[in-house]
Each structure stands twice: as structure tokens, then as C-alpha cells.
Amino acid sequence: MALTGVEIFKLLPKTNCKKCGHPTCLAFAMKLAQRQASLDQCPDVSDEAKRILGEASAPPIRPVSFGTGDRTLKMGEEMVLFRHEKKFVNPTVFAVEIKDTEADEKINSIVEDVLSSEIDRVGQKLRVDAILINNVSEDVSRFETVIKTVSSKAANVPLIISTTSPTVAEAALKLVASWRPILYGANKDNAEQMANLAKTYKVPLGVKAEGLEALSSLTEKIKSLGVEELVIDSGAIKAKDIIEHNTLIRRAALKKNFKPLGYPVINFCEREDKVLEALIASLGIMKYSSIVVLSSVEKWKNLSLFTLRQNIYTDPQVPMQVEQKIYRIGEPKPDSPLLITTNFSLTYFIVSGEIENSKVPSRLAVMDCEGLSVLTAWAAGKFTAAKIAQFIKESGIENEISHKELIIPGYVAILSGAIEEKLPGWKVTVGPREANGIPAFLRQRMS
């Protein structure tokens, strides 16, 4: 929990010496509480105060990252239990498991699936983020071989090294420590050795114990050994346990400032039935998993999971939006069609995607409606005849095209007369209601 200004003041030297650049210690304390100053501006602050303030100002769920470069995956730092309170911060990581007992072909095909998993959805690039390599064989040399195969094919894909044997772990880290994989992991029997490896090789450590009590004592022990970048696993596999444990972990961290559970959570969601697996992973996305581990990454399954993650992690206050302007799709000529829509990114990406599908070069006028969809914007009085007319006039589009025809969304057919009235000389054509009707509609006009 963050401390109040007065609580911070009690910890300061109270000499009002002004060395911090503030008139009084109290004024400085207030700035600290608002996070507008940093404690090292006061040269005389005691170590004790530093420790207390440092702990209090640390985020309740520790930031932990793995992987390197632009594929670094950030986790933790969440501040709320419910997404309507504030945006969820670091989206759930999707990791697929590769067992080192699998045949090489199978391993190669999973790696291929990961590499070809990237899709674009409403302007974001989404993909399977990480690979967990599991030493099921308990054989060091097989594990090394698989790690080498995966890391040579999937350079840059962040890894999770799964073994409970410190010897195997060290062999693996010698190969890939510089990629900053997660070492998963530590349990009550190997905690010291694993903590030492995590320290030596500077990698985050996965910690597993059965149940939240055992998990709390284990993370405390490991922290006292000097390792703080942890990812925690309470052993929950069944949906019932996942929702219970993850809820209690998030609550303990946020509401009780309970540090031993203030770490990102990893959940294993694998199921025989791949659709059920998608539902368990969905539960993880909604209920506080930082990493969900999957057994396979089929394109159809990825699409649902990527989309759910994107939806749950959007900012509840600000719809995703695109810039107001006239977008050119294909290479439009002066006589190419002109269509209009709102600047809600989902609307824009669906409509522009369908115009692309039509292969008819076009212009798409995207009007700022504060990120609302067509019907919502219309109902909210932001996509009205007057505003559309004004936007078209001010856009200067009239000088760029050789016609005066505007195609409007079918759902707002009702606006056509009023727009024509406000845009003298223009003809308004009502397009289809759903965007998937656009290709047929545009092509038919061409013939």
C-alpha cells in the first residue's frame, strides 16, 4: 500500500534543511506521496526510512520480464481486480509446451506453428509469445539437443526452461542464459540450488508449491536467498482451483500488500480437448494469469485467445481509435469510390479490410467520433448529417476527386437525405449494413 504524505513525513529527518529543494520536510513528503519526487533528493534520510519507503512504494505485484530485445515479455505490475476500475497492464503471455520426449518432427511442427502464429488484429500484432521446453525425458543430452533445435529455429522467441533438476537446469542455462529465459523451476526440495542458478545466470525463477501457504513460505525463502524476479505456480490445474488461487493471490497482493504472493502467476491449461483448453486459457486471461501454458497452438484456437486477451486488456476508458483522415486503399483514382465511417479502430479495420478484399481501389473517410462504432456514434449524436457534411467539406476531398458521391454505412441509411441537404451537389449512396457485404457491393458498381 502506498503511504500517505503524513506517514512519509514521520520517517524524514524533520530538520527542514531544504537540501531536497523543498521548503520543508512536509512539503517534500507530500511530493513523494504523489510520486512527484524521489527519495534520494534528501541526503540525510536514514537507511531505515529508505527501506520502509522502498517497500511501500514497490508495486504490489512485482514487475518481472523475460526474453530479450523487442520480444521482451513484461509481466506483473497489475493494480486492480476488475478491468472497469483501471486498465489491466501487462497482457497474459501465451506459451506453448514442447516436451523433450516428443519426436523431432512434432517439435519442429510446434516451432513452425509458433513462428507462423502472428496475425494482425485491429492494428496490433498478436502471436504466440513464448515456448516452454519441458525436460520430461530427465535426460540432459536430449534436453540440450531440443533446446539447441528450438533456439536455432526460433531465435528470439522467449523461452521457459522446465526442469526440477539443478544439474539439467545448469546445462540448459549454459546454452541460453543470455536470452533471459525463465528457469521453471524451484520447489521445496531444490530451492537453494535453483535460487543460486537464477542468481548466477541472472534469469527469473519459476517457483512451484502445492497451495498458497506453501507457496508463500517458499517465495519468502527464495527472496531471502537474494532472488526476487519470480513467477509463481500454486499447483492449480483444475478450473476451480485456478479461479480460487489466482483470485486469492491477486487480492492478497493488492489489498493486503502481501509480498510473498506479489508475483506474476503461471498456469498450465493443457487439456486433451483443445476447445476446452481454449476455455481454461480464457479463464486465465480473465482471472489474472500472467502466463498460460498451452499444449498446442492451432490457428483457430490462437485467434480466439488473442482476441479475448486484446479485449480484456483494452483500456476501459478509451476505446481503441484511429486517426481522422481520408485513407487511401489500393491506388484510388479521382473517380474511385468514397466511403465514410467512424474512427473506432475495430470499425476501421473491419471496413478497410473488406474494401481491400474487394480489390476496388477506394477512399475511406474516417471521421473522429471519439472511438465509437457507427451505431453507437450515431446514437450518441457524433455521427450526424451536419457533422458528416462539415467533415467532408473541411477535408478538402472535393479537390481530389472527380465525383461527388458518398457511400454511407447501411445502418445509418436514415441519414442519407439530411446529408444531401447539407452537402449541396452531393449524392449519398447507402452501402450494405454489414461490412462483409462491401466487396460484392463495390464490385457490382464497377461492372
Next chain:
Amino acid sequence: MAFVAPKESYSGKVSEVTIGTDKTISFGGENVLPFQSFEGTVPHRPVIAYEIQDVPPGDWPETVKSVYEAVSSDPVSWAKFCEDKLNAKAIALRLIGTHPDRENRSAEDAKRVVRDVLSAIKVPLIILGSNHVEKDSEVLVAVAEAAKDKNCIIGKAQEGNYKTITAAAMAHNHKLIAMSELDINLSKQLNILITQMGFPKERLITDPMCSALGYGIEYTYSVMERIRLAALTQNDAVMQPPMLGDVGTYVWKVKETQASENELPHWGSLKERSITWEAVTAAAMLIAGAELLIMRHPEAVQVVERFVDELMQ
């Protein structure tokens, strides 16, 4: 630092609703957030109803239409198929054919379909209009009478037609769905108006309006979570009806449930993709707080039932 489980206890409770006469089924009644039985009681599983229509599903995408090919030309055989072959726990009959822009069937036609379906099935029936504000107030009043004392759910009452529909549901002993458009205050307001007419809040079901995965689901999700938190933490009686997720109708019109794999290779197999789309949408509604779902594809229903099994124990 010893771990003490930070459990919550809430002052409020979701109301418990029982529907049907021959075979009854109950949902709601929990005093905790969805599936959090570790700190309270969750007496019932959520109920999933199979959606059928009064007219053939010409506008449903192939993947789901083909399942009902042999039976969907007749609502009675469609309903029987769901009950006998799919083990439906409830059936939701959508009178979409009464919509003026569709077949524009009359209230009399609707009454006949409802009577026929009711006499053919034992499981509870949910009767939905075509979502045309004026027409629904005529159609739903007629069918409420046709289904008198069958303890059905009638819906949806909206701001523009709740008076007539509420009166009919009250007179003929039905439960009632109150639908508003993705706004917690509008939802509360409508429930207040309906209960002020003397309709018992214990017979209400709230529909905060569903949306499909990828098409605004985060709005439905958060409105549901907020409604449920108000019901539990503020013990706000008008916020305590169980909630409906009308999943199938929203899901089976989006591109992800229709575009072929040839057209969009990076989206993968259409069949699995569309079923998963419905199942994930349903799962999100359940985790947000819905106790009643209306769905279309049997494989999606079955996998969601298994998900619920795992969540309930």
C-alpha cells in the same frame, strides 16, 4: 509473514429462479462472485438453453445450420431434437419470423408455434420475441397467454415496451427478461420501472446485452461484473436478478464464424474456429456473471458444460 486467505463475505445474494413445470431447473442463488465457492455458496450450475426459431434458420452460417438440417423446418421437431438428442436442459424459442422485416408472422402464428412446442417438450421454455420494440409488445403478450402457467421465461422487455410485456408475464405467471443496452444505470432503471409495476424482483432476469468475442465483449463483460458487484457488495435488490448471456445470436453473425479457411488461411479451420468463438464468448459471460446462456452449436454447448464441471468441482 504467514499467509491468511483474504476471503470476502458479501451482504447481498443473487436471486434464485426456477423455471418449467414438467421438468424444472433452477439457477442463481449464489452469494459470491462467479464460481468463487471457496468463500460462499453456489447452489446451482448456470443453465444453457438451446436456441431454436419459429422459421428455418436460413440466415445462420453453414457450420451451425447444418447441425439442424433435418429438423429445423419445423420448430416442434427442432425442439424435440434438442431435448431428445442433445439433452437440452432448456430451450429458447426465438420468434424471429414475427419481425416486420422478416416473414412478418402474426401474433396468432406465434401463439400456435408456442403451444405446439410446449406440448412437445418437457424441459423449460424461454420465449423470445424478434427484438422489434412494437411488434414484440404484441407478440409477447399473445404468447405469454398461450403459455399460461407453464412457468416460462418471456423476453425481452425493453425501455420502449416493458409495460405491456411485464403485465402479460405477471398475469400468466412467467419469468421476465429485462434488456437494456450495455449500461449499468439503464439496466437498474429498467428493473426499477418493472418492479414498480408490482412485478416481483425474484422473477426477473437481467440482460445487460450480450456482444460477441472481438465485437465489444469487453463492454458486456464489465457491465456484468459491475452489476454483480453491486448486487453482492451493496446488497442492491434491483441488481440481484440472475443475468442472461444471449450468446449464439451475436456470435453467429460475425466474420470469424463464417469466413472459410481458403479465404483466410491464417485464421485456421472454420469449424473449430466458429465453435470455439461461441464457446469462448460463453465462457467470458459466465466468468463475468451470467447464470443463463442461450447458445446454438451443440459442440460449443457441450464444451462449456465441461468447463462448468471443472469450475464447480
